[in-house]
Amino acid sequence: MKLIEHSDLDILMRVLRGEGYTVVGPTVRDGAIVLAELTGADQLPTGWGVEADAGRYRLVARDDEMTFGHAAGPGSWKSFLHPAHERLTTAEWDESGLVFHAAAEPPPRYAFLGVRPCDLAAMGVLDGVLARGAYPDPSYTARRDGVFVIAVNCTEPGSTCFCVSMGGGPKAGAGYDLAMTERLDEHGHRYLVDAGSTAGQQVLDRLPHRPAEPTDVAGADADLSAAAEKMGRAMPEVDLRQLLADNRESPHWDDIASRCLSCANCTMVCPTCFCTTTEDVTDLTGDHAERWRRWDSCFNLDFSYLHGGEVRTSTASRYRQWISHKLSTWHDQFGTSGCVGCGRCIAWCPAGIDITEEAAKLVDSHD
Ligand code: SF4
Ligand code: SF4
Numbered sequence: 001m002k003l004i005e006h007s008d009l010d011i012l013m014r015v016l017r018g019e020g021y022t023v024v025g026p027t028v029r030d031g032a033i034v035l036a037e038l039t040g041a042d043q044l045p046t047g048w049g050v051e052a053d054a055g056r057y058r059l060v061a062r063d064d065e066m067t068f069g070h071a072a073g074p075g076s077w078k079s080f081l082h083p084a085h086e087r088l089t090t091a092e093w094d095e096s097g098l099v100f101h102a103a104a105e106p107p108p109r110y111a112f113l114g115v116r117p118c119d120l121a122a123m124g125v126l127d128g129v130l131a132r133g134a135y136p137d138p139s140y141t142a143r144r145d146g147v148f149v150i151a152v153n154c155t156e157p158g159s160t161c162f163c164v165s166m167g168g169g170p171k172a173g174a175g176y177d178l179a180m181t182e183r184l185d186e187h188g189h190r191y192l193v194d195a196g197s198t199a200g201q202q203v204l205d206r207l208p209h210r211p212a213e214p215t216d217v218a219g220a221d222a223d224l225s226a227a228a229e230k231m232g233r234a235m236p237e238v239d240l241r242q243l244l245a246d247n248r249e250s251p252h253w254d255d256i257a258s259r260c261l262s263c264a265n266c267t268m269v270c271p272t273c274f275c276t277t278t279e280d281v282t283d284l285t286g287d288h289a290e291r292w293r294r295w296d297s298c299f300n301l302d303f304s305y306l307h308g309g310e311v312r313t314s315t316a317s318r319y320r321q322w323i324s325h326k327l328s329t330w331h332d333q334f335g336t337s338g339c340v341g342c343g344r345c346i347a348w349c350p351a352g353i354d355i356t357e358e359a360a361k362l363v364d365s366h367d
Helices: 006-018 117-130 138-144 198-205 214-229 240-246 252-257 265-269 315-334 355-366
Strands: 002-005 022-029 032-037 048-053 056-061 085-094 097-102 110-115 148-152 178-185 188-195 276-282 288-295
Touching: 002 006, 006 022, 006 110, 006 188, 006 198, 032 056, 110 117, 117 138, 117 148, 117 315, 148 198, 178 198, 178 214, 188 198, 188 214, 240 315, 240 355, 252 315, 252 355, 315 355
Parallel strands: 022 110, 110 148, 148 178
Antiparallel strands: 002 188, 022 032, 048 056, 085 097, 085 288, 178 188, 276 288
């Protein structure tokens, strides 16, 4: 375990940019902490935190200078790996006839700085869906291959977080190149850094660093244990896969439907929701056509359209589909849960619907 100073984050970003990476990380914009391309450490959200609750998200000034002392914002790394709107093909008429062109320019080589452990787990879930299946998605794999991941262990969970009960935090699991734990006290502002890959070690070797003191390692471990105890929420400790399978006809779905707006916010902010639709567009000349892919949602009525009509016409059936897929049938399809406990769907639901609370109500009604 090594130690770097806070002032060395700029050098880290310079090294990554020098290696050809586009560095993406958290920054303050429009009253939230969002993910965006960064060119310097001064763009990181130092001194900013977040207050979140069901249907509520507020950016707040911290009373210290922590840089990664905030829970997940509205955006996730999914936006960079599986963009919300993406051109798949174009077609043109020329002298030889109709000519198709494959998508676009090669994607940037990303370095993701500040990946929370829940979001690292979410990237693993997305990999299972879009990269490791029988039909890997070429756009996703082109973006995902070679991403340099700098995880930041979570010492400050928000009140909507429940990664511990989903097994994804507060310490980063496998899949990072570097993992950092931020420490800020009378001894300074610094990061314990652990290399998880050869590429990570090579970058770390180029930074000013020193061996971590045993007191720093023990302090970081204590901070992470405290964070695990401070999780704002928890999933009920039951077999969620079976719970949802046993509750297909629960009257509770109508109760949720009386509150749910079917707005799809929960699926848009979720770092693992991956559903898309395709759209073909032409220009007025008829000489040029494009096929686009954009995010879709199981909360949209036409998402379940089959010949002759939609299958899930009620909000109750659409919410049931979403939560059952997340917590139950995802296991059948992909071998994991579809939820990593990031809490975004709770904070960004305009009706304040809380996936942990709805699961707990199903447990109660089932007993
Ligand atoms: S379902 Fe909600 S808590 Fe779970 S990963 Fe998606 S947004 Fe996060
Ligand atoms: S659960 Fe909330 S965020 Fe999701 S569709 Fe319903 S109202 Fe929208």
